[in-house]
Amino acid sequence: MNNAIISTISSSLLAGNNLKSLAGPILIVMILAMMVLPLPTFILDVLFTFNIALAIIVLLVSLYSKDPLDFAAFPTVLLITTLLRLSLNVASTRVVLLDGHTGPDAAGKVIQAFGHFLVGGNYAVGLVVFIILVIINFVVITKGAGRIAEVSARFTLDAMPGKQMAIDADLNAGLIGEEDARKRRATISKEADFYGSMDGASKFVRGDAIAGILVMLITIIGGLIVGIAQHDLDLDNAAKNYTLLTIGDGLVAQIPALVISMAAGLVVSRVSTDNEDLGQQVLGQLFDKPRVLIMTAIIIGTMGLVPGMPNFVFLLLSASLGMWAYMIITRAPVADQAPAANSQPAATEIQDASWEDVSPVDTLGLEVGYRLIPLVDKAQQGDLLKRINGIRKKFAQEIGFLPPVVHIRDNLELRPNAYRITLKGSVIGQGESYNGMYLAINPGRVTMTLPGTETSDPAFGLPAVWIEASLRDQAQNNGYTVVDASTVVTTHINHLIHTYAAELLGRQELQKLFDHLSQKSPKLIEDLVPKLLPLSAVQKVLHNLLEESVHIRDMRTIIDVLTEHAGRTQDTSELTEIVRAALGRAIVEQFFPAGVELQVMNLHHELEAILAQAVGSGVTAGGGIEPGLADTLLKGAVVAAQRQEQLGLPIVLLVPSLIRMLLARFLRRALPQLRVLSHSEIPDSRKIKITSVVGGNT
Numbered sequence: 001m002n003n004a005i006i007s008t009i010s011s012s013l014l015a016g017n018n019l020k021s022l023a024g025p026i027l028i029v030m031i032l033a034m035m036v037l038p039l040p041t042f043i044l045d046v047l048f049t050f051n052i053a054l055a056i057i058v059l060l061v062s063l064y065s066k067d068p069l070d071f072a073a074f075p076t077v078l079l080i081t082t083l084l085r086l087s088l089n090v091a092s093t094r095v096v097l098l099d100g101h102t103g104p105d106a107a108g109k110v111i112q113a114f115g116h117f118l119v120g121g122n123y124a125v126g127l128v129v130f131i132i133l134v135i136i137n138f139v140v141i142t143k144g145a146g147r148i149a150e151v152s153a154r155f156t157l158d159a160m161p162g163k164q165m166a167i168d169a170d171l172n173a174g175l176i177g178e179e180d181a182r183k184r185r186a187t188i189s190k191e192a193d194f195y196g197s198m199d200g201a202s203k204f205v206r207g208d209a210i211a212g213i214l215v216m217l218i219t220i221i222g223g224l225i226v227g228i229a230q231h232d233l234d235l236d237n238a239a240k241n242y243t244l245l246t247i248g249d250g251l252v253a254q255i256p257a258l259v260i261s262m263a264a265g266l267v268v269s270r271v272s273t274d275n276e277d278l279g280q281q282v283l284g285q286l287f288d289k290p291r292v293l294i295m296t297a298i299i300i301g302t303m304g305l306v307p308g309m310p311n312f313v314f315l316l317l318s319a320s321l322g323m324w325a326y327m328i329i330t331r332a333p334v335a336d337q338a339p340a341a342n343s344q345p346a347a348t349e350i351q352d353a354s355w356e357d358v359s360p361v362d363t364l365g366l367e368v369g370y371r372l373i374p375l376v377d378k379a380q381q382g383d384l385l386k387r388i389n390g391i392r393k394k395f396a397q398e399i400g401f402l403p404p405v406v407h408i409r410d411n412l413e414l415r416p417n418a419y420r421i422t423l424k425g426s427v428i429g430q431g432e433s434y435n436g437m438y439l440a441i442n443p444g445r446v447t448m449t450l451p452g453t454e455t456s457d458p459a460f461g462l463p464a465v466w467i468e469a470s471l472r473d474q475a476q477n478n479g480y481t482v483v484d485a486s487t488v489v490t491t492h493i494n495h496l497i498h499t500y501a502a503e504l505l506g507r508q509e510l511q512k513l514f515d516h517l518s519q520k521s522p523k524l525i526e527d528l529v530p531k532l533l534p535l536s537a538v539q540k541v542l543h544n545l546l547e548e549s550v551h552i553r554d555m556r557t558i559i560d561v562l563t564e565h566a567g568r569t570q571d572t573s574e575l576t577e578i579v580r581a582a583l584g585r586a587i588v589e590q591f592f593p594a595g596v597e598l599q600v601m602n603l604h605h606e607l608e609a610i611l612a613q614a615v616g617s618g619v620t621a622g623g624g625i626e627p628g629l630a631d632t633l634l635k636g637a638v639v640a641a642q643r644q645e646q647l648g649l650p651i652v653l654l655v656p657s658l659i660r661m662l663l664a665r666f667l668r669r670a671l672p673q674l675r676v677l678s679h680s681e682i683p684d685s686r687k688i689k690i691t692s693v694v695g696g697n698t
Contacts, residue, residue: 052256055081057293074263109309133251219249294322417434545579588681611663644691653674
């Protein structure tokens with residue numbers, strides 16, 4: 001199990017998604033680390049530059065989004081960027097208070113540039129500009145965007161019942177399909193969630209603005225105290241150094257906050273139109289658009305060319321963004337160069353219902369939960385398809401015809417590890433299989449108990465336990481039969497296709513079987529079908545044989561016997577008994593190998609005489625047996641079968657030919673493992689020993 005998990009993680013990381021899967025956790029860890037660890041000034045410059053670039057990317061993505069749900073991750077992005085700014089404030093404040101006495105570049109080049117270049121080195125002007133930016137962000141943009149999100153969420157919730165009714169009406173009218181209706185309902189739900197999240201996320205920005213003012217005041221006061229008390233600076237130098245550094249720190253944080261607040265206003269104020277992209281991941285929406293990355297790289301590069309800016313950092317990040325955009329473009333075609341057919345307006349003509357809408361039911365089907373999909377996926381080394389093909393081949397060799405193909409599909413309604421096997425649309429078997437684990441089956445002679453999930457073998461009902469791969473050898477050494485997840489499913493399928501072999505032989509399979517035989521013996525089939533017997537009659541005879549687990553490999557004998565006797569009778573039951581007599585040697589060898597004595601059960605002579613008289617007089621023509629006689633027969637058969645099973649012998653009942661079919665049909669439901677043979681099916685060379693008598697005193 002652990003190996004499977006490690007393999008899955010490794011494959012996912014090597015599949016080209018490593019950046020997207022690791023960037024989120026790394027960013028969160030980085031934000032937390034900035035709050036507690038001292039950072040070099042160069043790292044601060046890089047992070048402040050990244051914060052500015054991230055704000056520009058968010059703004060451009062908001063501009064290029066045609067629908068609010070195109071940027072459904074925006075509330076999360078808003079939270080992350082707010083936490084990033086606050087962590088940068090903490091990190092920069094630590095540097096300002098520790099090294100502010102050394103000069104205006106104590107907290108890095110970016111803060112120095114914003115403190116000197118943008119406000120001319122005048123801390124009074126910088127203080128005013130900072131307060132103005134905070135007011136614009138807090139009072140105007142954030143408050144307005146939050147109000148729009150609140151109203152949009154309310155209106156979206158109020159409109160949901162009407163929209164749902166409209167979807168149901170279009171679905172009932174046939175204007176849309178079930179899949180389109182499901183997508184529309186999901187879109188409505190996501191719209192309500194999005195605007196509700198935006199309403200809550202706007203509170204983070206408002207809190208960020210308030211925190212910015214408080215941090216600035218605390219830093220200025222703290223800087224004055226530190227500069228005067230600890231570093232013996234006079235009031236003028238301390239005020240100049242710490243105030244300029246604090247204002248630069250505040251501006252470098254509040255300008256990206258203002259940009260992102262503008263992006264929030266753009267997203268929530270946009271009127272929704274048709275949208276197709278739902279639930280995009282945060283990084284996929286930010287860094288998978290080459291056009292956005294190129295424009296951001298140009299802007300950052302231009303900022304890096306401005307005198308006084310940290311050119312190396314800006315140009316380095318600009319080159320990195322440009323290189324990333326180039327890699328995306330070369331890796332996949334530009335989205336604008338999609339097939340021309342996509343740019344054409346879709347046909348709106350409604351198609352009339354037709355017979356194409358009627359889907360045939362799969363003869364054999366396998367439905368699996370999502371955790372079992374790797375078993376059937378060749379890309380993930382799944383071998384279930386190969387094994388199913390193998391059991392079909394083995395079935396054809398053992399039974400005599402090729403069963404239908406097993407159609408496999410995933411079913412999200414099933415439990416993750418569950419599967420079910422269907423026959424003509426009906427479930428005939430189901431169970432659970434755990435990929436990466438092993439099923440240890442207890443055949444009745446184990447010497448210890450294993451840790452794991454107790455269950456039963458889905459094919460035969462034996463007690464079993466799901467164990468980790470590391471316990472496989474230990475289980476085998478202690479008498480368990482150990483199989484993997486694929487074997488569990490294929491064994492179950494193999495057991496069921498043998499059990500339902502008669503139903504698998506349809507008209508199409510029989511015709512293909514005859515076509516195969518005709519290639520070697522053309523006259524063999526022509527003399528029987530349709531001259532003497534219709535195809536349906538031959539099919540019924542073969543069904544009767546398969547229902548009692550008689551293989552039909554010897555089709556030559558079967559067809560010869562039917563050809564010989566079809567002119568005398570068309571009764572499929574009578575023809576079945578004649579065919580069974582001809583196949584007697586093969587039938588007996590299914591239970592008793594050649595040279596082995598036939599140790600079988602027998603009917604009491606009085607019970608045998610009563611049944612023979614009933615069949616001869618036509619009393620049982622409808623297949624029924626007198627209730628009292630039926631009860632006696634059933635109880636006696638159960639006792640005799642148990643005794644036979646205790647002796648380790650096949651559960652076989654030997655009766656006269658006249659009553660064989662009657663007893664086989666009557667006892668099949670109560671004793672499915674019982675096989676009823678007639679005296680005419682036993683070769684003269686085989687010896688018989690009666691081990692139990694049904695209906696007698698012993």
